Amino acid sequence: MKVVSGETMQQMDQRTIREFGISGLTLMENAGRGCADAICDRFGAASGRRVLIVAGKGNNGGDGYVIARYLRERGWQATVLLLASPDQIRGDAATNLERLGGEGVIIAPEGVAAYAELFPSSDLVVDALLGTGVKSEVTGVYAEAIGAINAAGVPVVAVDLPSGVDANTGRVLGVAVKAELTVTFALAKLGNVQFPGAEHSGKLVIVDIGMPKQVVDAAPGGEFVDAAAAARLVRPRRKTAHKGSSGHTLIVAGSTGKTGAAAMAAASTVRTGGGLVTLAVPESVHPILEVKTTEAMTVPVGDHGRGHFTAGAFPFLENLAQGKDAVALGPGIGAARTTFFLVQRLVEALEVPMVIDADGLNALAAAPELLGKRQGRVTVLTPHPGEMARLTGGGVADVERDRIATAVGFSARYGVHTILKGAATVIAAPDGRYAVNGSGNPGMASGGMGDTLTGILVSLLGQGYPPFDACRLGVFLHGFAADLLAAQGCGVGMHATDVQEKIPLALSRLGG
Ligand SMILES: NC(=O)C1=CN([C@@H]2O[C@H](COP(=O)(O)OP(=O)(O)OC[C@H]3O[C@@H](n4cnc5c(N)ncnc54)[C@H](O)[C@@H]3O)[C@@H](O)[C@H]2O)[C@H](O)CC1
Numbered sequence: 468m469k470v471v472s473g474e475t476m477q478q479m480d481q482r483t484i485r486e487f488g489i490s491g492l493t494l495m496e497n498a499g500r501g502c503a504d505a506i507c508d509r510f511g512a513a514s515g516r517r518v519l520i521v522a523g524k525g526n527n528g529g530d531g532y533v534i535a536r537y538l539r540e541r542g543w544q545a546t547v548l549l550l551a552s553p554d555q556i557r558g559d560a561a562t563n564l565e566r567l568g569g570e571g572v573i574i575a576p577e578g579v580a581a582y583a584e585l586f587p588s589s590d591l592v593v594d595a596l597l598g599t600g601v602k603s604e605v606t607g608v609y610a611e612a613i614g615a616i617n618a619a620g621v622p623v624v625a626v627d628l629p630s631g632v633d634a635n636t637g638r639v640l641g642v643a644v645k646a647e648l649t650v651t652f653a654l655a656k657l658g659n660v661q662f663p664g665a666e667h668s669g670k671l672v673i674v675d676i677g678m679p680k681q682v683v684d685a686a687p688g689g690e691f692v693d694a695a696a697a698a699r700l701v702r703p704r705r706k707t708a709h710k711g712s713s714g715h716t717l718i719v720a721g722s723t724g725k726t727g728a729a730a731m732a733a734a735s736t737v738r739t740g741g742g743l744v745t746l747a748v749p750e751s752v753h754p755i756l757e758v759k760t761t762e763a764m765t766v767p768v769g770d771h772g773r774g775h776f777t778a779g780a781f782p783f784l785e786n787l788a789q790g791k792d793a794v795a796l797g798p799g800i801g802a803a804r805t806t807f808f809l810v811q812r813l814v815e816a817l818e819v820p821m822v823i824d825a826d827g828l829n830a831l832a833a834a835p836e837l838l839g840k841r842q843g844r845v846t847v848l849t850p851h852p853g854e855m856a857r858l859t860g861g862g863v864a865d866v867e868r869d870r871i872a873t874a875v876g877f878s879a880r881y882g883v884h885t886i887l888k889g890a891a892t893v894i895a896a897p898d899g900r901y902a903v904n905g906s907g908n909p910g911m912a913s914g915g916m917g918d919t920l921t922g923i924l925v926s927l928l929g930q931g932y933p934p935f936d937a938c939r940l941g942v943f944l945h946g947f948a949a950d951l952l953a954a955q956g957c958g959v960g961m962h963a964t965d966v967q968e969k970i971p972l973a974l975s976r977l978g979g
């Protein structure tokens with residue numbers, strides 16, 4: 468499913484009107500009717516029920532007047548509360564306000580205070596205050612209205628976007644409507660699928676408003692990765708497959724106190740269908756990994772008794788990487804200077820597709836320009852917001868302000884695939900493509916989940932998936948395996964190792 472920015476949707480709107488002769492009024496009519504349909508589908512027969520439509524001065528409010536008209540036709544008692552004076556309403560919105568003929572329309576540019584009782588006494592509130600036109604923090608009468616909507620204690624349906632949610636980032640601009648259902652038009656907006664906007668949107672319904680297919684197809688945007696999109700990426704295995712044709716990966720991981728990270732990365736590589744896995748660990752912790760690891764082969768790497776990788780291991784690891792299909796670098800390696808030095812040399816030297824995670828990323832924070840030396844090779848970085856901030860040299864708040872822009876910008880600058888983790892993980896390719904992941908749940912907020920994702924990704928790369936496919940499928944699979952657990956009642960408190968156990972089932976549900 469394609470997702471677009473607010474600006475892109477407004478350009479699509481203009482193109483439809485200019486090049487295809489479909490009027491803005493028709494689009495608004497289709498939008499309002501579609502929204503009324505979705506309301507009736509969800510909330511059933513009207514039989515005199517009261518709906519309060521809270522309208523702003525723009526076209527989002529215009530949709531609201533159309534909704535009022537259609538809901539009345541279907542037996543609802545619709546009241547429009549307009550938070551502007553009629554002379555502020557222009558164009559298609561003004562036409563539709565006129566069509567209502569003033570009946571059941573309350574003009575309240577001074578705010579909602581005098582109408583407070585209307586909110587809780589309604590059976591449903593429709594939020595038609597602000598849509599893609601939202602520009603800044605919401606204050607004044609709009610902020611008060613949003614507060615009243617959220618406090619009403621009745622179901623709320625948002626038109627296009629919950630008012631107060633930034634259309635591009637999903638950020639809350641001071642205050643935002645919390646909707647049970649959001650009916651959005653033509654395509655989902657980036658603010659509908661990124662948090663906290665995704666949570667404010669509730670269930671998302673997309674209504675076809677009659678935009679020509681050419682306009683929709685040509686619009687620049689990202690992909691929202693849901694199960695259907697992930698299933699399209701899966702390459703079912705050939706009947707003649709053998710371990711030699713299913714990828715041989717090298718995982719460079721572990722240190723004293725962090726052997727679990729190494730074991731989990733290796734196990735999830737196998738669980739994702741990796742043919743052969745070689746796990747290279749510091750010699751001091753090797754006996755532990757020999758016991759912890761069953762399917763993967765382990766290789767001790769000389770560490771002079773330090774319990775972590777040292778720079779001197781470079782020639783050995785460079786040699787070990789020969790003939791491997793993909794390498795993962797970083798889970799549990801720790802933050803020793805000599806380890807960071809080793810990472811930097813490996814990043815520069817190894818030709819093979821590489822996933823870099825955890826302290827592997829921190830090793831690069833001091834010298835991200837090394838990534839530029841991997842031009843033409845496949846590099847996947849899996850930072851959480853803190854690691855991303857260290858890589859960009861900014862703060863976590865800067866990263867979170869616009870996660871897509873951060874990931875897309877970093878990928879373009881360094882020629883890498885960036886997987887910016889967190890709810891609605893962002894996946895960016897070096898060529899500007901990006902995706903937002905739709906799987907996963909809060910139970911995943913625990914140690915070891917990142918190591919598991921690294922294992923999944925290196926496994927898919929090793930099996931020959933194109934890198935952007937490996938990234939999108941891998942991220943979805945990771946969250947989907949956790950969703951299967953949550954569906955069985957194992958939500959908060961799930962182990963990363965439990966998630967690993969579910970990877971094969973998740974993969975098979977997607978057709979793998
Ligand atoms: N193609 C489509 O998707 C269609 C969408 N439609 C609807 O139109 C809105 C967008 O309408 P627009 O008039 O451009 O913007 P808004 O109604 O969202 O905003 C109106 C108005 O509000 C002002 N404003 C911006 N930020 C703030 C703020 N923080 N506080 C107060 N006021 C603010 C701004 O100046 C605007 O003038 C889209 O979402 C759909 O719902 C059409 O129906 C047709 C097709």
Ligand SMILES: [K+]
Binds near residue numbers: 594597598627628
């Ligand atoms: K809205």
